[in-house]
Amino acid sequence: MVATKGCAVIDFLGQVVAWFADSANWLGSSGILNRLREHVQITAAATAASAILAIPPAVWLAHRRIGGTFVVAFVNIGRAIPSFAIVVLFLPISIRLGLGIGFWPTFLALLFLAVPPMFTNAYTGVAEVDPDLVEASRGMGMTDREVLSSVELPMASPVILAAGRVAAVQVVATATLGALVGWGGLGRFIVDGFAIQDNVTVFAGAVLVAGLAIITEVLLGWLEHRLVPVTLRSRPVEVESVVA
Amino acid sequence: MIFLQASDGFFSWSWVAGHLDDIWDRTVEHLILTGIAVFVGMLISLVLSVIALRFRRTYTPITWFTGFLYTIPSLALFAFLVPITGLSILTAEIGLVSYTLLILIRNTVAGIDAVPAATVESARGMGYTDRGLFFSVELPLALPVIIAGIRIAAVTTIGLVTVTALIGQGGLGFFILRGLSLFYSPIGTTQIIVGTVVSVALAVAVDLSLVGIQRIATPWSRRRVAL
Numbered sequence: 001m002v003a004t005k006g007c008a009v010i011d012f013l014g015q016v017v018a019w020f021a022d023s024a025n026w027l028g029s030s031g032i033l034n035r036l037r038e039h040v041q042i043t044a045a046a047t048a049a050s051a052i053l054a055i056p057p058a059v060w061l062a063h064r065r066i067g068g069t070f071v072v073a074f075v076n077i078g079r080a081i082p083s084f085a086i087v088v089l090f091l092p093i094s095i096r097l098g099l100g101i102g103f104w105p106t107f108l109a110l111l112f113l114a115v116p117p118m119f120t121n122a123y124t125g126v127a128e129v130d131p132d133l134v135e136a137s138r139g140m141g142m143t144d145r146e147v148l149s150s151v152e153l154p155m156a157s158p159v160i161l162a163a164g165r166v167a168a169v170q171v172v173a174t175a176t177l178g179a180l181v182g183w184g185g186l187g188r189f190i191v192d193g194f195a196i197q198d199n200v201t202v203f204a205g206a207v208l209v210a211g212l213a214i215i216t217e218v219l220l221g222w223l224e225h226r227l228v229p230v231t232l233r234s235r236p237v238e239v240e241s242v243v244a
Numbered sequence: 245m246i247f248l249q250a251s252d253g254f255f256s257w258s259w260v261a262g263h264l265d266d267i268w269d270r271t272v273e274h275l276i277l278t279g280i281a282v283f284v285g286m287l288i289s290l291v292l293s294v295i296a297l298r299f300r301r302t303y304t305p306i307t308w309f310t311g312f313l314y315t316i317p318s319l320a321l322f323a324f325l326v327p328i329t330g331l332s333i334l335t336a337e338i339g340l341v342s343y344t345l346l347i348l349i350r351n352t353v354a355g356i357d358a359v360p361a362a363t364v365e366s367a368r369g370m371g372y373t374d375r376g377l378f379f380s381v382e383l384p385l386a387l388p389v390i391i392a393g394i395r396i397a398a399v400t401t402i403g404l405v406t407v408t409a410l411i412g413q414g415g416l417g418f419f420i421l422r423g424l425s426l427f428y429s430p431i432g433t434t435q436i437i438v439g440t441v442v443s444v445a446l447a448v449a450v451d452l453s454l455v456g457i458q459r460i461a462t463p464w465s466r467r468r469v470a471l
Contacts, residue, residue: 012327077444079396079399079400079403079447080399080402080403080443080444080447080448080451081403081440081444082402082403082404082405082406082407082417082420082440082443082444083403083407084403084406084407084409084410084417084420085406085417085420085436085439085440085443086440088420088421088423088424088427088436089436089437089440091424091427092254092427092428092432092433092436095427095428096254169315172317173317173318173319173320174317176317176319176320177319177407180424181424187319190319190320190323191410193323194323194326194410194411199326199327200327202323202326202327203323203324203326203327205320205323206319206320206321206323206324207324209317209319209320209323210316210317210320210321210324213315213316213317213320214312214315214316217315241314242400243314243318243343243400243403243404244317244318
């Protein structure tokens with residue numbers, strides 16, 4: 001019994017390997033390469049857009065120490081809203097707005113989900129800069145703008161960069177769900193595989209999606225390490241993250 | 245939300261009125277799926293936390309592995325399991341439990357680490373055994389931090405349960421998925437909105453209940469721990 005089950009697993013994994021070895025699954029508009037391009041494209045666009053929308057106001061509000069309690073509530077609400085629900089909910093909204101299916105409902109849902117944690121993390125990063133340090137720089141005669149640009153922002157940069165990484169990984173995960181609302185991306189293999197009950201495609205899609213998420217995490221983690229000011233590298237960074 | 249009730253029929257109250265039983269059943273199912281996941285997650289996390297505290301060297305690999313699980317997108321994790329465990333509740337629970345581990349272990353270890361050394365020392369002086377020390381001193385004192393972890397795990401799980409609709413489970417996610425196939429009609433959008441709103445309300449209710457439990461269970465921390 002155990003032996004036959006073992007054989008079935010090996011047989012299945014063999015089929016998955018064969019799936020990956022088949023060049024027909026790599027090329028063309030529904031091939032891995034194009035799906036990967038779509039996935040990376042929407043992830044980059046949504047992460048960049050949410051950074052542009054979230055970080056400047058977060059940094060400015062934190063610099064002025066405005067809205068602390070509001071900020072904590074923001075990320076908790078973000079966590080309670082299921083990403084699956086948001087992706088689906090943006091489909092009829094996008095159609096109402098005349099933006100159609102596919103890219104826009106997915107993009108808007110990603111933006112909606114990535115902005116709150118990005119905002120909160122950037123806010124806390126700046127707000128938690130040692131007040132003595134800020135006081136000292138004011139005492140040295142720095143202007144308000146200099147305090148922000150030469151003290152608060154560099155000190156908060158590890159947290160802000162980590163926030164960007166966490167958001168990107170979350171967006172990669174949520175973009176998978178875009179396959180449900182007519183977007184391509186690597187989620188297509190999983191969703192289409194489910195639809196035709198083809199476990200090999202489902203499993204291969206899972207390998208691709210999980211692989212992309214892990215690679216994004218590792219690559220951005222490495223980049224983050226390179227970009228953080230040398231003197232701040234040894235500090236542990238804690239940021240809020242959300243599973244999608 | 246006003247625009248959702250616009251005259252062209254985005255939301256149908258009559259559908260809601262006609263399906264209250266259905267909504268209730270799915271809400272209960274949602275809570276059960278969440279409850280099992282958080283409970284099993286707590287048991288596994290407690291064991292792993294004890295191992296990590298006892299053998300410090302294991303903490304990094306444990307957080308590395310649970311962090312790895314945490315990074316895998318939920319749809320992919322469920323998709324990995326479907327060929328093995330099928331479209332079953334087991335598939336859903338394995339995935340859901342996986343996502344609770346990192347948060348729960350991190351908070352349990354941090355909470356117990358934060359117990360003052362002097363307290364541990366005096367408990368030992370009073371003759372507590374290792375086990376007694378852990379269950380009667382360290383664990384209760386770490387409870388506020390541990391419950392903070394449980395709150396995050398529970399809220400996260402409630403959100404993720406909706407995704408399990410894609411593998412035939414789903415609780416309230418069922419409405420979202422069925423609404424998706426009818427998205428062009430008010431019946432569809434109504435179901436999407438009901439699934440979303442009730443799921444968010446459930447998350448808020450569970451979160452507040454856990455705050456209440458924490459206040460009752462750790463009366464000494466009421467003044468110190470901010471909500």
